[in-house]
Amino acid sequence: MSDSSTFGEDRGARAVTPAGPQGLTEAAAAARLRQEGANDLPRAERRSVARVALDTVREPMFALLLSAGLIYLVIGDTGEALLLFVFATLSVTIAIAQEVRTERALDALRDLSSPRALVIRDGVRRRIPGREVVRGDLMVLAEGDRVPADAWLLSATALEADESLLTGESVPARKRARPPGGENVGGEDAAEEARVFSGTLVVGGEGLAQVTATGRHTALGRIGQALGEIEREPPRLRAQVRRLVRFFAVLGIGVSVLAALLHGLLNGDWLAAALGGIALAMAMLPEEFPLILTVFTVMGASRIARAGVLTRRAAAIEALGAATVLCTDKTGTLTQNRMMVAELRDAAGLLVHAARQEGGGPLLPAGAALARIAARASRAEGFDPMERALRELVAGLPGRGEPAGPDYPLRPDLLAMGRVWQEGEGNGSSVIAVKGAPEAVVGLCRLEAEEAAAVLAVAAGMAGRGLRVLGLAEARLAPGQALPAGLEAAPLAFRGLVGLVDPLRPSVPVAVAECRAAGIRVAMVTGDHPATAAAMARAAGLDSAPVVTGRELAAMPEEAFREAVRRAAVFARIPPELKLRIVEALKADGEVVGMTGDGVNDAPALKAAHIGIAMGGRGTDVAREAAAIVLLEDDFGSIVRTIRMGRRIFDNLRKAMGYVIAMHVPIAGLAFLPLAFGLPPIFGPLHIALLEMVVDPVCSIAFEAEPEEPDAMRRPPRAPDAPLISIAEFGWSALQGLAALAAAGTIYLLGLRAGLPEEVLRSRTFLTLLLASLGLILVNRVFGTSLRETVLRPNAALRWVLAAIGALLLVVFLLPPAAALFRLGPPGLSGMGGAVLAVLAMLALLEGVKLARAARRRRMAGAAARG
Structure with a gap:
């Protein structure tokens, strides 16, 4: 602020002299705020609590849990029915709590980023939140203020405004008071000089302005509304997960109906057939997939936030690991934004x-x-x-x-x-x-x-x-x-x-080298002179040629434009409107594009990019709303750290998904085999609900916390259209599941042959399956290391998982009411020893296969290098 006694930060309300401007009354301002709405940008429609609950109860797993609970009520087993209803209610509660938490975080960010305004009301200067400014307010502007709304200048003294966020013009615009006689006096230029615009920065002088437009009606708000015409890239992973769940749902329901009919026809016990069919459907439906994706997205966003980056859209986290081109500006991102x-x-x-x-x-x-x-x-x-x-x-x-x-x-x-x-x-x-x-x-x-x-x-x-x-x-x-x-x-x-x-940030050369090693092309997009941009590119370790200017690009036909964008290392003198064309050209070439920006005119390019990156320090609200991630520190190193985390998140997501597929094989197998062959049933809906709603989600947290793979930033980006689980990975997960099924199935068949009571047989099989789940975690923790290195690999969350599963074992096996509810008997020392031996044999088999696969990959990589 230039004059603390007049325009500076006020110490509460201050009276204006009677001869001075009086402004709106507080009552009139409040009425106008109610009538015209807050001085906010349009925000996306949020889901109501009822809508979240409705979306959750439409999930197949919820319906299966309710169906099983109703059947248990019919047969008089109130305990199991109530527990299944608790599981169903819990799923709805978690979904609602997560939605409310997300909305609160976004509201807090919006309030934090809203500028404050010094207005005159009832003849008194008051500092109010920018969102409470209304049309007709008198705003006192001084050097350093962010203008909160569009307004006419009533008086101005050497007032200059940085309007580059709207116009792309770096030279401050000189402002003069509105000519006497109305807005049309003096022509268009005089009218433009007498207007100040929302989001612009006062860089010199002081003035008094009357608000003419707020919120969506400002020049900034109109650009924000125009962003609605640009379609975002749909989240690929979410679509893939939805297809996987749909495929398994159709397969599971078909198999479960067939098995239930077979059991009912052979044994005549249609109630048991219905329960068995529901248990089999629950076992085959990978309902954890959407949950795991949500957990990884939320916790990944939290981890990225600790690195100084706010993630606003889940699709950005999905795209980070596949980024192939990163378009970065120079000032404040590669440099320190000071001279x-x-x-x-x-x-x-x-x-x-x-x-x-x-x-x-x-x-x-x-x-x-x-x-x-x-x-x-x-x-x-x-x-x-x-x-x-x-x-x-x-x-x-x-x-x-x-x-x-x-x-x-x-x-x-x-x-x-x-x-x-x-x-x-x-x-x-x-x-x-x-x-x-x-x-x-x-x-x-x-x-x-x-x-x-x-x-x-x-x-x-x-x-x-x-x-x-x-x-x-x-x-x-x-x-x-x-x-x-x-x-x-x-x-x-x-x-x-x-x-x-503008000094280069110390972290930039190392970050650029990481991008090169990771196969990510980094292009500088700046408004600076070509020579200046090329010199800074050399200092940062980027390619400094070829350089193409905005004027050259604008004059090119479409084919030449796309070729120039494909080859250029430095884009200089680029106006904001050309950024969108650059993004679209790169996307048309099949690239996964990250684009940085801070101005209002950058917003279309940020929204169109797969990873729109807004500057949190100097960026506008419109840019932040359009972007997928926001840098809390405008530092290129933050972007590269985020890409590394994105690759880690995707790797760990694949591990978790592979584990879930592997776990569903023995669960489904142990539900199907007794049903199909008329053997005593091992697992009912209650056991499967316990496994799927406790063990699997808890284990997904362990996978999310896994450290990054050693080669995370030394391999090229994954193909944008690569499936989450390839056929080879699906086969490897299925093999793991079959090994776990063999371990648990062997214990089951040996106990059946020995004539063990049903409760003891179930407890031994259940114990083996729980231990097998821990073994499968170890197998899937890393892609290619030995079991010893896997066990020694640090992961604090895994220790909590082990403690949680240990506590679960103690509760269900040693607490009589819980054991009775789950129909479990004492497994005995021999049963526990047999379970441990079966799981160790499973681990030995899988580690041998894993080492063979790793050796085969090394041979293929060596042959490719020699070729």
Whole structure:
């Protein structure tokens, strides 16, 4: 803020003088807020609690649980019926709780990102949330304020607004008060200068404005509404999971009906046949798939948030592991988004000061003289990062003098500015310090053609190394000499050049190298000069050629455009509207695209990209709403860390899905075989509900917490259309399941042959299956390591899983009421020993197959490398 006494952060409400503006009354503002709604962007329609509950009860597993519970009620087994109803109710409660928690998190983010506004109501200045601003409010604007709504300026003093988020234009727009007589006085240009827009930033001066539009009716809101015309990519994994569940549901229901009919016809016990059929259907339906996908999405988003990235859409997490192209801007993402003086050169082009890193060498006299001119030509206060860097450079230097005014501001037709300083005591001489574009300063100094060409050649060389270059000049006036009307009339002498740089973030080169190793193409998309962009690309470790500019792209026919996008390493001078075409061209080539952006005009490209990445620090609400993920720190390293986590999440998701498929084979087998062959039933719906609603989800948490694979960022991205579970992986999971079925089935058949009581037979088989589930976790934890390394691999969540399953075993086997409810008898030491031996044999078999598969993959990789 520029003046804390007038426009600064208020200490509560402050009265305005009676002659001052009164603004709306609080009552009128409240009525208008109710009538027109909050000053918010349109938000996606949220699901009601009733809708969440309805969606949940329509799931097949819920229907099976209810059906089994009703049958148990009919036959008088109230305990099992009530427990099944509890499981069904629990599934609905969890779904509702998760939905409410998600909505609360999004509301908190929206409130956090909403700007605050200083308004005048009832003649008193009040600081209110931006969402409470209404049409007709009087807003007090000062340097550093984010404008919360569209408005007409009633008064303005040297007001400048950064409208790049709307227009893409980096030069601040100068604003003037609304001309007397209405909005049409003075023509379109005058009207544009008298308007301020929601989301823009006041970078200088102060003013008073009357709100004309809020929320969706602002220029920013209209762009947000237009985003609805862009279709997002549908989440591929969710669609794949839905197909898998549908396939298994059809298969399971068909098999269970067939088995139930067979059992009923052979044995005449249709009630037992119905219960057995429901148990078999529950065993074959992989209802855990959607649950696991939700768990991985929620917990993955939480992990990514701890890395400084907010995930707004699940599809982004799915796409991260498959990203093939990452389009990143430069300022603030690859760089630190602040300026540092890198070089000072005198009028002859000689280097008099160099500081390539923080705290560079001390200023020598020649460098100090140039630095003083640059600082004098800068405003005493302001948000411009270049001026801030120039002021910091001379902090503490003696002989700075005093500003004497007036200033010569930057003009659209003259890209240079000057300030007047007084030197000496009393009637000392005046000095006009000037800085600006080298071409403009050279022209003001009226250099000879040869000398001007030499200066501009030095400036071009500095720009080619990624520096932002300013020319420096000064005019010394004798005591009492009148100040010139404009810089063109000042007797300016050229003094030299200053080169500034936005320092590269230290983490960027390592992150870029990781992307290269992972097969991800990184392209820079920036509004900067081509030479500056190419220099920064080299410093970051990116390819610096070929470079293509926005003007070149706009002039190309579609085929040439797509070829240029396919080949370019650096996109320079790119206006925001071209970003969308770049994204669409890359997607048309089959790439999985990540795109960064922060402006309103970036929003269409962010929404169209598979992974839209908005800047949390300097981004607009519209950009954040359109993006799939938001960087809380605008750092390229955060993006790469997120991609690594995305690959980890997908790898662990495959492991969890493979485990679930493997576990369903023995569960379904032990439900089907007794039903089909007329043997004593082992598992009823209650046992299967316990396995599927306790063991499997808990185990999915263990898989989610698995560390990343060693080669996670050393292999190319997976194909975008690759199935979640390939045929080979499905076969491997089925083999694991058959091995577990063989272990549990052997215990069952041996106990049956020994004539064990049904409760003891069930307990031994149940114990074997639980231990087999732990063995399958170990087998699936990693793709290609030995069992010893798998056991020693750190995973805190796995310890909790082991403790939970151990507690479950103690409860169901040692607590008499629980054992009676589940119809389990004491397994005995021999039963426990047999279960352990059967599972160890299963592990030995599967580890042998796993090592053989790993050796085969190594041979194939070696043959491919030699070929």
